[in-house]
Amino acid sequence: MKTGIVEEINSSEVAHFVDFIIKCQKPSESDKTEKELETINVPSITELHQAGVKFRFKPGKSLIDMKFDRGILEMPLLKIDDDTEILFRNLQAFEQCHCVEDYIANYISTINFLVVTPKDVEILDRNGIIENWIHDYEAVTTLLHNISKENALSADDFIFASLVEDLNAYCRRPWNKWKATLKQEYFHTPWAIISLIAAAILLILTTVQTVCSLIQV
Secondary structure (H helix, E strand, O other), rough: OHHHHHHHHHHHHHHHHHHHHHHHHHHOOHHHOOOOOOOOOOHHHHHHOOOOOOEEEEOOOOOOOOOEOOOEEEOEEEOOOOOOHHHHHHHHHHHHHHOOOHHHHHHHHHHHHHHOOOOHHHHHHHOEEEEEEEOOOHHHHHHHHHHHOOOOOOOOOOOOOHHHHHHHHHOHHHHHEEEEEEHHOOOOOOOHHHHHHHHHHHHHHHHHHHHHHHHHH
């Protein structure tokens, strides 16, 4: 959680623990970029990975504090255990009944866009963004989808709208996908690089030999 936000919260303004958690998720004024969400066609974590996006754990921030810059998606830690679904349902219910802003709902919607399959969960787990105490990628995927079923999405003032636009724009650039494919399929280990160079040299030598044979004829 943001230390600055916790310090700014007046104990007399907190109704109970759920209210306190929601207040801790409130972004700073500089982080507020609410705008209309123009599309719900959001690339999944796997699709982002295939486009070359790197994922980085962002420590010490609220869940709302996601950032995408120069091909790196930074996300705060999301702990998944047996109490996660109950916690988020309580946060949802309190926010819908007592809050003007819908930051938790926006976050749940965004996570539901990004996490579609167990492979998405695996990538986030591997990058230290999801702390998976269930130890089952399929179960985590189901849990996140269940939470989103009762979620109210307001596209008019969506705090992650700019993030969604930037992710879509990055994935639309062919060069990003080509570069990622080369790195993930051909340059993922030193031996793969050596093999590719050896194959290229062999191809060049074969071509030269063929040309020389044709010239001699």
